[in-house]
Amino acid sequence: MKVKKYRIRAIGMLIAIACASCGDWLYLIALNLKVYEQADQAAAAVAILYMIKPAAGLLMNSWAGSIIDRLDNRKLMILLYAIRIFGIAGMIIATSLWQIYVLVFFVAAAGAIFEPASLPYITGLIHKRHWQKFNSYRAIADGSGFVLGPAAAGILVGAGSVEIALGANIVLLLAAVIICIALPSVKVVLEQSSEEKWLKIWREDWRLVTAFSKKFVMLTLLLLVFSCITVMTAAVDSMEVAFSSEAIGLSKPAYGLLVSIAGVGFVSGSLLLTIVSRHFRSIQLLAYGAAGGALGYVLFAFSQNFLSASAGVFILSGALAFANAGYVTYIQEHIPVEQMGRMLSMYQSIEAILIIGMTAVLAGINQLTNVAAAVQTGCLIMLSLTVLLVIISKRTLVEKKPDIL
Known part of the structure; x- marks a missing residue:
């Protein structure tokens, strides 16, 4: 009975992840269209949306971890x-752009906190021996949203309206x-309620993260290099969209097909991951997955036609799909669950700064030269970082889970 209940809980968590992933894609596409229409087809208005998310992450992640590790993660997720x-309900009835932007900020802020809050919960809910297997199936859950979300958005927007798509989300x-x-709740709360001032707690938590990073330098370096790769993918x-149109010359339908091919690739990779993951360690999935991803980006960046871009x-x-599953499992194996919220939040605040900076750098290269040069520069930097990541993963494999500081 206990085994059956455990499996039901794991499957339930995967279904929740799949629902949220599909909803995220519905939200992204419908919101872009709503803002585009509301702003009388001004592209700059849509561009602002892509600045709000990292800005919200930067603001929230610098302190959210201190709360995440001190609350019931399940209740916080709810x-x-x-x-x-x-x-999102407010966006449906919003009548002005500034109202939408304010609501987008709050939704983005909640999303920024959700990731470092959910991982400690999942780590406690799933048995240690099943972490890598669960993360393999989680990749499928995320991939289903990647494929079904845009398709559902297209159908709902085409048959009804943007508001219906947001309602489906x-x-x-x-x-x-x-x-x-x-x-169930998973009791991974670090400590009982404290009477200390939050400013003092926040400073102590930053000291803890700094001390952890100094004590486990190679672990920290590995995670930071992977974060830099993630930054380059975001940039x-x-x-x-501009590269596909200007450099390759794809039409809108062709670009839509390209996105669908990317979704099929993610699901295919996720399915393969569930078969072969037990033969690899998490650090190998992380490093080799990142290397394959960088090579794929380089191939895309130097493509001259639809066929090579699709490949x-x-x-x-x-x-x-391999890299993300390896990254999550590696974190679960090497960062104490009692510290996970703070570690992830504070690392992600650094990541948000880098995303904003690198996006600006590539935009500057685009202005000085062209979009192809900007994308190719970004992908070559990504490939260089991946080489460094593979070297680090070969030289140091952290076996022991760090003790709580």
Whole structure:
């Protein structure tokens, strides 16, 4: 009975992840269209949306970890889902751009906190011996959203309106909330409520992260290099539409097909991951997946036609399924769950700064030269970082889970 209940809980968590992933894609596409229409087809208005998310992450992640490790993660996840639901509901009835931007900020802020809050919960919910296997299936759950979300958005927007697509996102988030309510709490709270001032607690937590990073230098270096690779993927992705149109000459339908191929690549990589993951260590999945992803990006960046671009996005999407699963498992294996919220939040605040900076750098290169040069520069930097990541992974494999500081 216990084994059956455990499996049901794991499957329930995967279904919640799939619902949220599909909803995220519905939200992204529908929101872009709503803002584009509301702003009388001004591209600059849509560009602002891509600045709000990293800005919200930067603001929230610098302190959110201090709260995450001191609260019941399941209850916090439910609260964050609720904030996103009410925020999206507000967007449906919003009548001005500034109202939408404010609501987008709150939804983005809740999303920024959700990731470092959910991983400690999943780490406690799933048995240690099943972490890598669960993360392999999680890649499929995320991939299903990658494929189904844009397709559903196209159908709902085409047959109805942007508001209907946003409403469907609310339904999916409600389903995720119901599942989270049914799941048990996992007692991984670091400490009892403290009477200390939050400013003092926040400073102590930053000292803890700094001390941890200094004590486990190679672990920290490995995670930071992978974060830099993630930063480069985000910066390159921000120019993907312009590159596909200007450098390769793809039409809108062709670009839509390219996105679908990327989704198929991610699902294919995820399915392969579930078969072969037990034969690899998490650090190998991380390093080799990142290497394959970088090669796929380089192939895409130097593509001259649809065929080579399709091969590039298929390879990079499939490889990133391996890299992401390896990254999550590696964190679970080497960062104490009691510190995970703070570590992830504070590392992600650094990542947000780098994303904003690198996006600006590539935009500057685009202005000085052209979009192809900007994307190719970003992908070559990514490939160089991947070589460094593979070297680090070969030289140091951290076996022992660090003790709590």
